[in-house]
Amino acid sequence: MLLRRVLFIGRVVGxxxxxxxxxxxxxxxxxxxxxxxxxxxxxxxNPDSEQRGDGAAPDAPxxxxxxxxxEACTRVVFVTSAIFTFGAGANPTFSDLxxxxxxxxxxxxxxxxxKNVAGATFVAWLSVDAKSAxxxxxxxxxxxxxxxxxxxxANWTALTSGMLExxxxxxxxxxxxxxxxxxxxxxxxxxxxxxxTTCANWKGGVGSNGTIGSLARSDNAWTNQGPYSCGGxxxxxxxxx
Numbered sequence: 001m002l003l004r005r006v007l008f009i010g011r012v013v014g015x016x017x018x019x020x021x022x023x024x025x026x027x028x029x030x031x032x033x034x035x036x037x038x039x040x041x042x043x044x045x046n047p048d049s050e051q052r053g054d055g056a057a058p059d060a061p062x063x064x065x066x067x068x069x070x071e072a073c074t075r076v077v078f079v080t081s082a083i084f085t086f087g088a089g090a091n092p093t094f095s096d097l098x099x100x101x102x103x104x105x106x107x108x109x110x111x112x113x114x115k116n117v118a119g120a121t122f123v124a125w126l127s128v129d130a131k132s133a134x135x136x137x138x139x140x141x142x143x144x145x146x147x148x149x150x151x152x153x154a155n156w157t158a159l160t161s162g163m164l165e166x167x168x169x170x171x172x173x174x175x176x177x178x179x180x181x182x183x184x185x186x187x188x189x190x191x192x193x194x195x196x197t198t199c200a201n202w203k204g205g206v207g208s209n210g211t212i213g214s215l216a217r218s219d220n221a222w223t224n225q226g227p228y229s230c231g232g233x234x235x236x237x238x239x240x241x
Contacts, residue, residue: 067240068121071141075240076116078147079215080107081171083180083233086204094236096202097131100124100184104238111172116149125213125223125237127186127193128201134160134191138241147174162189162220168237169215181215182228183235189220199230213237 067073080103084093094100104122111117127133139156146152147170153159169177186198188211199210209227212234217225228234 067138069138069241071138073140074142075138075140075144076120076122076147077144077152077168077237077239078107078117078122078170078172079168079177079183080104080236080238081173081175081177082107083235084184085233086199086202086230094124094202097124097126097128097136100126100202100236103236107172107238111147114147114172114174116145116147116174117172120240122238123241125183125185125187125239126202128198129193129195130201132191132193133185133187137191137239144239146170147172160190164218164222167216167218168222172238177215177235180233180235182212182225182232183215183237184210184228185213185223185237186211187213187223189224194224197227204230 067075082103084103086093086095094103101122101124104124108117108120108122123136125133125137137156141155143151143155144153144159146166146168151165152168153161153164158164168183169181171177184199184202186194186202188194194211197209197211200208202210208230210230211223212225212228213223214221214225215235223237
């Protein structure tokens with residue numbers, strides 16, 4: 001009789017232990033989803049983690065252009081692939097400094113595959129009688145380079161010295177312009193306006209003339225080759241700001 005009681009108590013204890021273990025398992029399976037993950041889980045589950053799945057640091061995003069208003073910045077210079085004239089109904093054209101700047105930035109926006117040009121802001125190398133190109137530009141202390149990155153001038157002083165390191169004949173795509181090799185400037189070598197030869201402040205008009213530069217020259221004729229009839233077509237030089 002005593003032996004039967006001992007065996008019965010042993011069975012009860014065994015069943016109780018099994019039920020307790022089962023309850024612990026169920027509690028573990030139903031743990032709340034917001035329970036704190038372990039240290040290893042943080043990197044895998046946290047979308048803001050500073051580590052990639054392979055343990056390496058994440059790729060850094062491309063650095064934005066930082067030139068605007070900063071003198072110590074390498075700047076790109078290109079000549080537009082399009083050529084321009086003036087007058088009602090003329091297309092393509094510009095009629096003042098603002099629309100000339102717009103033409104430069106439209107050209108840059110089209111060159112989305114050229115990392116040297118895309119995303120930058122440009123101002124046309126262009127003067128009117130009362131406002132010079134030089135007064136519209138940041139006078140950079142770092143190099144000015146072409147659309148493919150080749151040097152044009154060491155800094156603003158060199159750009160306006162009358163002797164460039166190479167011609168400005170590459171357009172926004174980095175292609176050389178060979179057919180029409182002139183650009184409207186209305187600007188002397190030092191960046192001042194050539195007053196009286198700005199195509200009536202780029203409005204055109206019978207008998208008016210505008211100073212042009214030569215894409216084929218690296219001396220002072222790059223910006224001031226002389227006057228040209230405002231009924232003709234020419235490119236624009238565009239300088240990053």
